[in-house]
Amino acid sequence: MNNKIFAGPQFSRRGVLGAGLGMLALGTDGGRAAAATPVRIECDAGQNELPFQWQASALEAKYGLTPDLVSLPFVGQYEKLVTDLTSRSDAYDVLVFPPYFLGDFQALGFLRELDPYFSLLDPQLADYLPVYRDPVIKRNGKTYALMFDGDLLQVCYRTDLFNDPKEKAAFKQKYGQDLAVPTTWADFMKVAAFFHRPPDLYGTAFYAARGFCYAWFVNIFAGLGGRWFDAKMNPGINSDTGYRALSLLVEMKKYAPPNILQIDYPTLNQVFLDGSTAIVVQWDDLPLKCENPQMSKVVGKSGFAPCPQRSYMPYSRVMAVSAFSKNPEDAYKLAAHMQLPDVGITYVYDPECGEDPYRESYLKASAVKNHLGKPTMSEAAAANYVDAIRGGLKAGYPELSIPGAPRYIDILDLYVNQALAGSLSPKAALDACAGEWANITAAEGQDRIAAAYADWVDSFHKVGLVY
């Protein structure tokens, strides 16, 4: 559990800042510097706002800007943003949201093109990892967002269990192969089954609650070679690959704690951090928590690796400038500053904020430090962690980001959850889901979506990714 998450300068959401600014403004005379311009940043409430607060003084010193954070709840962020932006509200200058909203938002005209602003402050995009450089932040060749947080699903496992000679011998005897970090899903199931010894030790755990359970399905689906759609926008999920992937996920429940169907992000962290689970697939900020003695009972006993075959990249966060903002240049400067190589590096490995790396220059073991410069892991663990991220992103499977993506994804989540709950068989669930997807495609306009999807897929090929 995060005990101390409020380090650094603190701003209450509007009051103190507003009063302070007001006083500053009143007290200015011609000779002094003008008061800092507030830039309104929409972000989901809590720890993801911290990097902005940490950078507040730098922002003020360099550009005369100050972050004014408007927090939206994590659950319901999409609804709120849509209702605000469809009414052309100028309440936000900078928008922070997951890229799977990007296709929608760009198509609906909520976002400004950022390329014209590059001359104000060079965002140094050359350093971005390929998977983020074009596919995530660009549409039709134009840039609409900048990276803030690069999420990735990763394997975390108990090194003490995997390296234990007795365990290795027993595994070899049972399965005829060596006990190692699984590189295929079939092996993953074997490992999970092997270590499943309730109630003291569970084989594995995953996010099975409604909300993100789809991501764990897509992770396996991608690993088995699945694709979201084909060129004609026929869904790829209701195929043998899809059925197999979902069946595997449903089977995984057998090796998980009994309350698996309510396991969400914090609970998933907790079942690994308290040492009760042998191997999990989780977002890649879990390692930072694993090595934090305040939160973890498995310090020094955890190892990290990419997911078998491919690693899904669910969620993440990007920063964009609202099309209705009244001061887009300031908004851009703030966003661009936050993701500069020497700025981002201060927060992408900080356990308090949960942001993850997106630049090549970040993927160094020596960079694994918090925003105050202190190393957050042992050297060995940091090297392992960085390698795992690099390996994962090389075979990263991107989250769908075309117009309508939130709907496709939400419906997939519902059907995956129904399969997990046992009310539908995997085949029935995926067939029904594909049917719903076809409805969405038809409603959105088959040609429009097909073109958007083709453009999106093309951007992966352009940067040399396998898709």
Add this chain to the structure above:
Amino acid sequence: MIPTFGAALRRAIRSGFALFILLLFLSPVFWMLITAIKPPGEWLNSPPIFWPSHIDLGNFAEALVHWGGFKGLVDSLAVASGATALSLVVGIFAAYSLGRFRTGGENLSFTILSVLFMPPVAVAVPMYLFWRAFGLLDSFSALILQYTVFNVPFICWVLKSFFEDIDPAMEESALVNGATRWQAFLHIALPQARPAIVAVALLSFIFSWNEFFFAVILTRARVTTLPVILPTLMEGHDIRWGSIAAIASIAALPVICLAFALQRYLVRGLSFGALR
């Protein structure tokens, strides 16, 4: 009638059982209050910690300052008071008119009551567009007016049958003696309805204070009532149970105190109201 020993014993048993029921129902509330004063490490433990190692008011500080709990209190108070006041004004007059003079008959009453039937979800979209058209999104007026629309049918319904049952003779005699209809209403009908009015006022206040759905839809940053703050504490990464409990306690206590203060009106008000 001297109570026999048997009767006294039976009464003691009934009292004991009633006490047991009260404790049972209140135990989750106890848990909430305890969580609010527990320091951060003790929120989720196995076995659960039923008594904090020390009282940590940090949760309240965090809730009030960092999560905007103070502003939430102020905003909730403003909205709930405004809505209750406005609802009472409209509701009392409407109920009087419906009950005393049978304006519109049964059909009008049923129509007014049927507003309660409409699921909030359905009304949400048109009302969102409606308030947006008037530029009233994220304003106190929008919430107050919206809650008034919800409260008035209930107030009408309870008070209507109340006014129906008032003996018109007193008012008639006052009129004969030169009072205006308005004075008759104010000085004769209204005072008799006092318990009922207090009861519905309290219930309307509670409803407006607790309302979640429309508060979430119609407000952003200028107006933040207490229930709206709660989901923001469900961060994607970490759930601040202590602060949630603190805000919950802050949200619940004023209303509970109000209910206790007005306790004797509650039962009396309702029993003379719609329940005849």
Add this chain to the structure above:
Amino acid sequence: MVPALAIFAANAIFPLLYALDVSVRNYQLLIPVPPQFIGLENYARILSDPLFWSSLKVTLWFIAGVVFLQLPASLGLALLFDSLPRWAGIGVTILLVPTIIAPSVVGFQWAQIYNYQFGPLNYLLGLAGLGHPVWTASPTLALPSLVAIDFWEWTPFMVLLLFAGLRSLPADILEAARVDGSSYPKIFLRIMLPLLRPVIGIALVLRVLMSFKTFDIIYILTAGGPGAATENLAYYTYIQGFRYFNLGYASALAIIQLIVVAILAKALIGLTRKPSFAGAA
């Protein structure tokens, strides 16, 4: 009076008409295509939507909880408090605390209580040797768990209404019956219950209407899961309208809900008509 009513009526009628209008169009907020009239197509799709029927079933479960659990319990508790006149008033008010607490708050608190590993409930059950149910993580237990929360939250409210009703029963009739030597059960069944009928009717109507709208605890505890086991009609309408922004479909769902509710209410209100006592002295 009349102007106030007029404003109020406008505020109440407008959304209804708007919803009706939108429900016959294929209005989807996020698709830049102007909405067209499609007649009853939304309604037809609803009737063949398995998620609609399951959400209706979930809603009916909540209503069943109201009728078969909350009503008898409230009646019993109201009678209990009625027999303890000295501290009945204060007792009923103390009992009201669960109702006074905001439903969203209730959601959060019960999320903690139902927590599989750390919740006090499982701990106490474990001490009693009753094992550790997974509550909201179980496809079969999740809905009963929520119905239980609903019971906890609203029984006190019904107790208040029924207690007030008991207090307003004509004492002379009851006294006469007692003097006549009738036993308590007979007094209860033959005299009190019929006299209480209007009160019970009102309590039922109010609670049934409100249970249709149950939303907060679902939103916070289960998001409708596992699967769609706890997704009631209100939550499903919310998802269609505010997650997918299928405004046409959501409005049609709302109109259907309105019709069902109106029918139920009309039937229940029939109960509130005052009984007549032919030949009462």
